[in-house]
Amino acid sequence: DFELVLARRGIRIPVGADQTAAQALLDHGIDIPLSCEQGVCGSCLLPVLEGIPEHRDVFLSAAERDCNRCFTPCCSRARTPSLLIDL
Numbered sequence: 001d002f003e004l005v006l007a008r009r010g011i012r013i014p015v016g017a018d019q020t021a022a023q024a025l026l027d028h029g030i031d032i033p034l035s036c037e038q039g040v041c042g043s044c045l046l047p048v049l050e051g052i053p054e055h056r057d058v059f060l061s062a063a064e065r066d067c068n069r070c071f072t073p074c075c076s077r078a079r080t081p082s083l084l085i086d087l
């Protein structure tokens, strides 16, 4: 489990073990673009301001993964207790 912190909205959204980050956002009425939901297309890519994502997609390059500036909420999770997202 981890938490998404939405920097621009000032809200925290918990992501349970049984849901994706994208589902948690949608459940809270935060509309994000989604397409493949398998980490392939990059449609859902979100900017990360703080925290370390656990990248589970195949869209980002190795360099993009390593800089931890974005993540794909349809499948990726977090290595830190929370991710601060520019949303």
Ligand code: FES
Pocket: 033, 034, 035, 036, 037, 038, 039, 040, 041, 042, 043, 044, 045, 057, 059, 072, 073, 074, 075
């Ligand atoms: Fe395609 Fe997330 S919806 S990578």
